[in-house]
Amino acid sequence: MVISPNETSSIIEASGINSLRTNFDWYPFYPGKCPPSYYIILQGICAPLIIIISTVLNSLIAVVLLQKHLRSATNILLLAIALYDTLTGLFPFPACIYVFTFKNCNDYWPYNYGWFHRVNYEVLPFIFHTCSIWVTVVLAIQRYIYVCHSGKAKHWCTVRMALKAIACVNLLALIVAVPMFLEGSFHPITVRSLLDSTKTFEACIVRDYSKDPRFSTLYSVYSVLRALLINVGPCTILVILNAILVHRMKAAKQNRARLMRKRSHEARAQEQTSVTLMLVIVVTIFLIVEVPMALHLIITGLLQLLKSNFLSGFLNFSVQLLNFAVLLSYPINFFIYCRMSRAFRDAFTELLCPSKIQNRQDRLPSTALRLINKQYNNDDNYNHLECNNNNNTHIETRNSIIKIQPSSTVIFNHRADEAHISLTPSLNSIDIQHNGTKNSPDSTMKQHVLFRDDKITSKNKRLNNL
Template sequence: MADKEWEEYFGEFNNKTKPKYEEYVPAEKNYSYFDNQTDAYSNFTSDDYCASNHSHVYLNVTCEFPINYAEPMYGYIAPFLLATTIVANTLIVVVLSRRHMRTPTNIVLMAMALCDMFTMLFPAPWLFYMYTFGNHYKPLSPTRACQAWNYMNEVIPAMFHTASIWLTLALAVQRYIYVCHAPVARTWCTMPRVIKCLIYIGVAAFLHQLPRFVDRRYVPHVTVWRGHFEEVCRIEIAPWVQTLSLDAYFISYYVFRVLFVHLIPCTSLVVLNVLLFKAMRTAQINRQKLFKENRKSECKKLRDSNCTTLMLIVVVTVFLMVEIPVAVVTILHIISSSIVEILDYHIANILVLVTNFFIIVSYPINFAIYCGMSRQFRETFKELFIRGAVTSRKNGGSSRYSLVNGPRTCTNETVL
């Protein structure tokens, strides 16, 4: 996409001849008479207006995504998903933060839960205001509100989601080391190293999104909206980006994102999942041999390791199911913007909307996976929130004491 096209997209318009109403507009404000409710555009439909250049004169949320899809997804379904995500991920953090649950693997799982929750929590107030309460068609003002919309709906969620992607990769790498290179795990998978890794991931995710905090600015802009003057926000590209070149900036950002946030992590996770599955099958064969030799203690350790691996494979697989479509759409967008135009952007926006929505749907699923596949997670949850579970623990029912009380019957559950 040429610099001129980027400028048009972000609203760098030279004001045309202003109508006689200019005398009523403060001199320091930008002015535009473009509006689909004026006499000139009163017959415009929403689709007509969003297809015109005038839609980018000021921030127009209605034109960001096809409203027929965005309103039911973000306005009516998202609030229930938000409530479910907050409850589920808060429970994950509470359970995994218990003293006996603090392991290198669980620390990563807890960080993933927090990142997923914040990814949805920050844009939630704006999604409610715009879509649930039906205010998406109204001009947004003042400029601080427009900046808050940009930061809370785009930049900060992207930062936490990027961190979540890299944490998932770190989890898979950690598990691969545990399973396939056990002697090295004692050195590389210690708690201090894992905490340092989490800090590095958080800092890297912030630095990745840092330019997006300052790559545009919102200036006051007066337009005629529904027959009266309204101050809105006009989007401008920051001067430092224009100096650098819009093509250089946006292509660099999206190429980096495609490579290091989508393509390389997803490809690595697919490979690691395959390797972990093969290692798990090999370990299962070895476990059967140990069981025949009546080496029950070793059999139990191998079983627990296998079940932990299986649970993490399921977590990573769910992640890949929702992330790969996003990666494909992003790659197509880069190709269409910089090489050859191959996308119908109306369809592309629908695809982006749907893929992002399924990412949101996936956030509460991990809680169900942990409850269904981890005996210790489930029993710790019962001890914390269900009466009578403490008595059961004292009687030896808790998996915390199962290693002391002797091996249990082999199951498909795991102790993290």
């Protein structure tokens, strides 16, 4: 049952409101007219499911990145993105369930629900999504500084600067969202329920100032400027920075063999390239869903300025698909981190199953020893090697038995914003004796390793970047 225009007019006049057609509208749907079926499927079935999955996966990301040994400027920004994406989905979740899943659109909406729906379904998701967009831009700028201007990274790529950038982004998002609170005003009206004619209650109608001829031009300009500031501008910056980072990664890959002579330096460069590649993929997925949204907002704003209804049906349909695509992109970051970041995988595995990490750490000295033996057995000149330093660590080989007494740590912090686990123990003093014979490959495989204090605990790790 749908209320007729005459019945609507009589109800409005009884409430002291003169005209519904010119100044007021039912919020957000005309009573008794539910949205199309595709709208119900996307917003009432698919969206709640994606929001639940995204919340779980982003919570796991937050738990991993909050560990002390993973605190760095890059990881702080990744943590902020995960948090903003989660909040962008959580706040409209109740509205999706109430309106679309249970189809509570076949009657008037209660007056008390008007502002709740407006704030939770439209304003707050916009604020948090804006924060997510600009924190992604900050992340790309930080990686650009680190790759292209590494000398300035110590000053700009710090945790304090990352927190300041996040605070500025929050302030920017709040300022941009202020007109959304002033875009309309809600008013109560006493109506008779469409489902139960004996029941009356206060329904919600809204005065939409963006449709008022006195303010329509102002709000159209605001829509275009908002699209430029929130969508087009960030996407343009990200496309440029992404192109630069991809070019630098290709150049680094071509020149790594020539520039990096030592294995440790080569591993270090490879690690930073992997981090950059991971962030480039994150930004690329972001651009795939945000660029079409930016074009949609620009076209919509221009049509409002021209007061044209051209493509209105297509734009209403496409915006639902674009919003769902944005929501669908939120859980993807978790799988990117798991696939491309060993530090993230190790930290995540340690949370779920610490015994696996402990077993891997117990096997680390044996792997390091095989690397040492491979290096020295390939050279006939290494019959006697002795290196003295302060910690007096010894490797002694007698009758194919090796005893290693390492120093207390095997972790080296090369820079403030990155750290690496050395593939070999710290050998401050090495003494190898062969009893007149050289080790054969078979004898090398039979060697036994005895370590004192050889375990690496998570408290000693400092893997600042994923």
